[in-house]
Amino acid sequence: MSGLLYLAWRHLDAHRGRALLVVSCIALALWVPWTASRLAARYDVELRARAEATPLVVGAPGNRYDLTLAALYFRPTELDTVPYSAFEALAAEGRALCIPLHMRFTARKAPIVATSVEYAEFRGLALAEGRDPLRIGEVTLGAGIAERLGLGAGDHLFSDPTELYDIARPPALKMRVAGVYAARGTPDDDAVFVDIRTAWVLEGIAHGHADTDDIDEELVLSRTEDSVAVSGALIEYAEVTAENEASFHYHGDTSLLPLSAVLAVPHSTKDATLLKSGVNARKKRLAVTPTAVIDDLLGVVFRIKRFFDLVGAFLVATTTALVALVFLLATRLRARELVTLDRMGAPRRAAATLVGLEIAAVLAVATAAAWLMTAGTLAVLPDLVASF
Amino acid sequence: MVEKAHRDAGSRLRGVRFRYGRAGDRDAFELAVDDLAIARGEAVACIGPSGSGKTTLVHLAAGILTPEEGEVHLGGARIDGLADEERRRRRALGVGLVFQEFELLDYLSGLDNVLLPHRLAGAGRERMAAARGRADQLARTLGIEEVLGRVPRRMSQGQRQRVAIARALVTEPSLVLCDEPTGNLDPTTADDVLTLLLAEARGRGAALLMVTHDHSLLDRFDRVVDVRELGSAEAGA
Numbered sequence: 001m002s003g004l005l006y007l008a009w010r011h012l013d014a015h016r017g018r019a020l021l022v023v024s025c026i027a028l029a030l031w032v033p034w035t036a037s038r039l040a041a042r043y044d045v046e047l048r049a050r051a052e053a054t055p056l057v058v059g060a061p062g063n064r065y066d067l068t069l070a071a072l073y074f075r076p077t078e079l080d081t082v083p084y085s086a087f088e089a090l091a092a093e094g095r096a097l098c099i100p101l102h103m104r105f106t107a108r109k110a111p112i113v114a115t116s117v118e119y120a121e122f123r124g125l126a127l128a129e130g131r132d133p134l135r136i137g138e139v140t141l142g143a144g145i146a147e148r149l150g151l152g153a154g155d156h157l158f159s160d161p162t163e164l165y166d167i168a169r170p171p172a173l174k175m176r177v178a179g180v181y182a183a184r185g186t187p188d189d190d191a192v193f194v195d196i197r198t199a200w201v202l203e204g205i206a207h208g209h210a211d212t213d214d215i216d217e218e219l220v221l222s223r224t225e226d227s228v229a230v231s232g233a234l235i236e237y238a239e240v241t242a243e244n245e246a247s248f249h250y251h252g253d254t255s256l257l258p259l260s261a262v263l264a265v266p267h268s269t270k271d272a273t274l275l276k277s278g279v280n281a282r283k284k285r286l287a288v289t290p291t292a293v294i295d296d297l298l299g300v301v302f303r304i305k306r307f308f309d310l311v312g313a314f315l316v317a318t319t320t321a322l323v324a325l326v327f328l329l330a331t332r333l334r335a336r337e338l339v340t341l342d343r344m345g346a347p348r349r350a351a352a353t354l355v356g357l358e359i360a361a362v363l364a365v366a367t368a369a370a371w372l373m374t375a376g377t378l379a380v381l382p383d384l385v386a387s388f
Numbered sequence: 389m390v391e392k393a394h395r396d397a398g399s400r401l402r403g404v405r406f407r408y409g410r411a412g413d414r415d416a417f418e419l420a421v422d423d424l425a426i427a428r429g430e431a432v433a434c435i436g437p438s439g440s441g442k443t444t445l446v447h448l449a450a451g452i453l454t455p456e457e458g459e460v461h462l463g464g465a466r467i468d469g470l471a472d473e474e475r476r477r478r479r480a481l482g483v484g485l486v487f488q489e490f491e492l493l494d495y496l497s498g499l500d501n502v503l504l505p506h507r508l509a510g511a512g513r514e515r516m517a518a519a520r521g522r523a524d525q526l527a528r529t530l531g532i533e534e535v536l537g538r539v540p541r542r543m544s545q546g547q548r549q550r551v552a553i554a555r556a557l558v559t560e561p562s563l564v565l566c567d568e569p570t571g572n573l574d575p576t577t578a579d580d581v582l583t584l585l586l587a588e589a590r591g592r593g594a595a596l597l598m599v600t601h602d603h604s605l606l607d608r609f610d611r612v613v614d615v616r617e618l619g620s621a622e623a624g625a
Contacts, residue, residue, distance in 0.1 A: 007493075014495030014539075314557030340491040343452055345480030346508045348472055 026366035081258035114199030137240025171230030370381020398595020403456030420619030463562035484556030
């Protein structure tokens with residue numbers, strides 16, 4: 001056997017180009033279905049895990065998939081907003097811990113998630129450095145985005161301008177990094193967290209500027225006892241500092257300030273049922289259970305995956321047939337050599353053993369290569385749920 | 389006396405009958421060998437027209453084919469009744485084969501080709517080391533030291549056949565069987581190769597049976613047999 005092993009190895013070595021080609025074909029044929037299968041399994045586990053951790057999402061009536069994907073995975077989408085009063089009403093029912101969310105803006109392409117301090121506790125976000133974003137204009141970064149941008153507590157980050165050529169829109173806001181959360185392997189790692197009031201500054205609903213008593217009178221359009229109208233030329237603060245923070249204010253009814261969604265964590269199953277049915281019965285809002293939405297979504301994904309499984313099986317079968325043909329033809333080319341070995345007194349099954357050893361070696365190397373390629377692909381792919 | 393001669397024989401075929409095809413078939417063929425013994429150190433040439441059974445005779449002597457009747461002895465032991473695997477094992481180490489087309493493995497170096505019989509017999513490390521020593525010695529004698537590291541396609545025809553001869557002799561076989569070993573060589577190279585082959589086989593005490601069509605070479609052998617006459621009363625001339 002050792003002699004035949006040696007011959008098999010030398011034959012493969014002498015025909016390494018052909019052997020590598022066959023190994024590549026088999027490895028690719030295995031890599032595609034293996035990777036797809038592992039990815040699907042990872043999607044399944046990770047998407048469900050986050051959905052299961054989020055009992056209820058309330059938002060504006062519309063597409064429940066958009067609402068769930070935006071609230072759970074910060075997927076960019078144009079959601080209709082709900083007023084802040086909706087959040088207050090839900091909280092006032094006393095059936096759930098309510099967490100406001102507003103996610104219309106980005107900073108260096110990363111989603112800005114405006115929320116309250118309860119969010120970090122709810123998602124189990126621990127601080128790696130600094131503190132939560134407690135003040136207007138402060139951000140706390142997810143671990144991934146902090147690493148990508150090379151930012152830490154004390155650094156600054158600009159929001160992405162929404163309308164470059166519309167001077168009526170607020171400019172980019174210079175925000176101070178208050179802290180960085182530890183990595184969790186969830187979409188939170190790639191988000192920029194701010195206090196909900198900061199989102200309203202980004203919306204242009206809240207703003208700060210110099211006191212009207214101190215500004216140039218040429219910028220004052222009219223002045224009465226209880227109000228002052230100023231020109232649009234008055235420059236708003238583009239950064240919140242300790243000195244100007246007190247000057248930030250809202251105009252209009254604060255209960256109408258917009259939110260993208262409200263996360264509700266009911267105190268019991270009964271509270272969850274009552275809260276959801278109550279919200280949906282009023283029809284002004286939409287309450288969804290993320291697990292049900294994700295189950296629906298994954299149902300579609302896995303129906304498609306079954307098709308790809310079939311394609312993968314066909315690919316493997318085709319490759320197997322082609323590789324078998326290659327070995328069959330190669331064995332025919334070696335017929336004379338195998339006859340010589342037989343005449344020289346090689347064991348009866350030497351020819352079959354020799355070819356079998358080569359096939360086994362090629363399959364072993366191809367399987368190992370496919371396994372490494374699959375592991376490599378899964379390792380270099382960005383976090384799936386985060387990029388969902 | 390007969391028994392002693394039997395033991396001393398490198399090879400012996402006695403009362404052998406071998407048939408190809410069924411009786412009455414147009415392609416049916418029968419080879420009969422009453423008694424053909426080749427002593428160790430003896431060189432016998434086998435002649436006969438194409439299709440007369442020369443290669444069949446070589447295959448019977450090597451144990452590649454088994455006769456329907458008769459006895460085949462190799463190195464003093466009867467091999468025709470042995471199990472196939474045992475005959476193969478004895479062939480690997482007891483018979484050296486030299487072919488017209490050399491039949492070297494193109495993916496092995498000259499040295500690996502020479503050591504092939506030992507690998508096929510599953511030799512361990514110690515036996516391989518000893519075989520390596522014999523291979524080096526044969527290479528020096530046959531003048532192929534420089535080509536041991538080359539693959540066959542980088543050797544001349546004469547070098548290939550000399551590597552094949554070294555492969556046939558490396559196990560120190562009791563019988564060397566050659567099927568037209570000089571058929572593909574030019575006359576000068578053929579003469580050189582034959583001289584080396586005969587000298588080495590005789591020097592190592594191996595019985596040698598060579599099939600040839602080249603009658604100019606026959607003087608160099610101890611005996612010449614016509615395969616068509618092996619089934620008659622007189623075997624050999």
